[in-house]
Amino acid sequence: MELEQTLARLLGPAEAEVDCDTCFAELDRYVELEIAGADADAAIPGLRAHLAGCPACAEEHESLHALVAAERRD
């Protein structure tokens, strides 16, 4: 599994992706669409691929999703 993950990290996503600035600009909308059960990937093309290729943006996405989801449950 480790080798497979290393290959994935080295090669990155195969599909087109947005950059870090666009990811940050769209992240709040993307997370709300996800939580609402909407098709976030269709609404914001390239963001999912960026999250697969950028560990830092992926961490921030996980955190925002977790925070907003926790707040909606309260």
Added chain:
Amino acid sequence: MILSTLGHDEVVADIAVDTGSSLLEELRADGRTQQLAIERLHALLVRAARFEVARRRPALPHLRGDELDDIALEAADDATISVLARLDDFRGESRFTTWVYKFALLEAAVKLRKRAWQGREVPLEPEEWTGLSAGGPTAEATVEQRELLARLQHAIRSVLTPHQRRVLVAVALNGVPIDVLAERLNTTRGALYKTLHDARHKLRVHLEEEG
């Protein structure tokens, strides 16, 4: 830090019942209304920054609780400044609270990554080519993965520029956080990700051309 005259729990409970739209209006107002709104915003950002610190705490066992809370408060202060400077960027496509949270989470995450790597050397050369455990679903798949890795190693040496090679190896192989590397190389996260993206693209094209 930005001082608040309101109790933290009181402020957060107050904001949580709406979506932050009134807060946005008040941040755009003048005088006392705006000052109180800034305090409410700050309290909201402290909450988000502490949330991030709590999530990352298991990875930072050497940091004391008060050090972690200092990081959260600094992150909230910096995020407050960023939000106030960028209010006009809010397009109303999410709740205002969700929009502001991301600034605090970013600031906290960046500070935590930098703190975790403080005083550590950033490895720019391959450290892990050997010893990677193979895990293909079949023996054949594992052999294919090892062949691909060997081709990649060769391509990394032969088709990338020295800068592309250093960035790819540090971030994708050695697990150096991109913010940490950006600070050490005196550049930005966006510029480094562009380098990483270009390097990956070059490698993919090279592998396809090889067949």
